[in-house]
Amino acid sequence: DTGVSQDPRHKITKRGQNVTFRCDPISEHNRLYWYRQTLGQGPEFLTYFQNEAQLEKSRLLSDRFSAERPKGSFSTLEIQRTEQGDSAMYLCASSSSGGSNQPQHFGDGTRLSIL
Amino acid sequence: AQSVSQHNHHVILSEAASLELGCNYSYGGTVNLFWYVQYPGQHLQLLLKYFSGDPLVKGIKGFEAEFIKSKFSFNLRKPSVQWSDTAEYFCAVSPLSSNTGKLIFGQGTTLQVKP
Numbered sequence: 377d378t379g380v381s382q383d384p385r386h387k388i389t390k391r392g393q394n395v396t397f398r399c400d401p402i403s404e405h406n407r408l409y410w411y412r413q414t415l416g417q418g419p420e421f422l423t424y425f426q427n428e429a430q431l432e433k434s435r436l437l438s439d440r441f442s443a444e445r446p447k448g449s450f451s452t453l454e455i456q457r458t459e460q461g462d463s464a465m466y467l468c469a470s471s472s473s474g475g476s477n478q479p480q481h482f483g484d485g486t487r488l489s490i491l
Numbered sequence: 492a493q494s495v496s497q498h499n500h501h502v503i504l505s506e507a508a509s510l511e512l513g514c515n516y517s518y519g520g521t522v523n524l525f526w527y528v529q530y531p532g533q534h535l536q537l538l539l540k541y542f543s544g545d546p547l548v549k550g551i552k553g554f555e556a557e558f559i560k561s562k563f564s565f566n567l568r569k570p571s572v573q574w575s576d577t578a579e580y581f582c583a584v585s586p587l588s589s590n591t592g593k594l595i596f597g598q599g600t601t602l603q604v605k606p
Contacts, residue, residue: 379534407592418495418581418596419535432591467535471592477523477542477585478592482535 378402380483382468388489389458396454397486401470408451409480410443411467412436419467425451426473455488463490493518497582497597504572505605512567512600514582522584524565525594526556530578538580541565552576574606 381400389395401408406427411419422441424432427448437443440459445451455462465487469480498513516522526538539550546558556567565582579601583594 409593411594411596416500416598418583418599419594421593421595424591424593426591432589432593469535469594477540479525479537479540480592480594481537482527484534 380468380470380481382466382483382486384486385484386487386489388491390491391458391460393458394454394456395458395488396452397466397468397488399451399453399468399470399483401450401468402481403449405470405472405481406448407471407473407478407480408445409469409471410451410453411469413465413467413485414463422453422466458488458490460490463488493584493586493595495582495584495595495597497580497600499600500598501601501603503603503605506574507571508604510567510569510572510576510602512580512582512602514565514567514597516563516565516582516584516595518563518584518586521587523587524556524558525583525585526550526554526565526567527581527583527596528578529581535581538567572602572604574604576602577604578602 383398408425410422413419425445440456465485467485469482471478471480494517524541527535528538582597
């Protein structure tokens with residue numbers, strides 16, 4: 377089962393540095409989502425792509441965050457000038473088209489720790 | 492604002508005990524409803540989903556959930572839990588109006604089953 381793949385699994389960086397995460401969705405899925413999960417909380421929606429188009433961004437996604445999906449396949453999430461509050465698990469999920477009733481398949485996540 | 496509330500943060504049960512995890516959501520429109528499970532060291536997996544029709548839905552591993560529209564609830568049940576059910580359980584809704592399929596999660600319930 378080639379599920380959703382995320383890289384790296386863990387990232388430790390100093391405050392103020394830039395970080396980039398990668399997500400490879402299930403190959404036939406055209407919908408891709410990014411979520412953020414902090415300790416003791418459920419995942420929070422960050423942004424959504426349909427193919428290469430970014431169609432929704434949460435208010436949580438400040439100007440320091442940017443996401444791309446240049447060819448409608450893999451996606452990257454970049455955080456510039458990281459802050460302590462950015463420490464979290466960043467989850468990627470994908471689903472096939474067909475509306476909101478298509479279940480999302482999640483990756484293992486990238487855990488970001490800001491020193 | 493749209494929100495999902497899970498009543499229990501941490502549940503401890505003995506094997507063979509019955510389980511019910513509460514979930515209520517706050518949203519005036521039509522939603523799709525999901526329960527996801529995260530076993531230790533694994534990614535989020537879909538347990539069951541409700542879109543329409545029979546409000547009692549059955550999922551994997553003997554889990555079921557009942558949608559009660561008048562109460563905005565979608566409680567998860569299992570008649571007899573096993574040690575292998577130890578995991579974190581997340582209730583989630585997806586408003587049809589968003590058209591993106593994004594999920595709004597509850598804060599999660601940690602279930603510990605004692606052998």
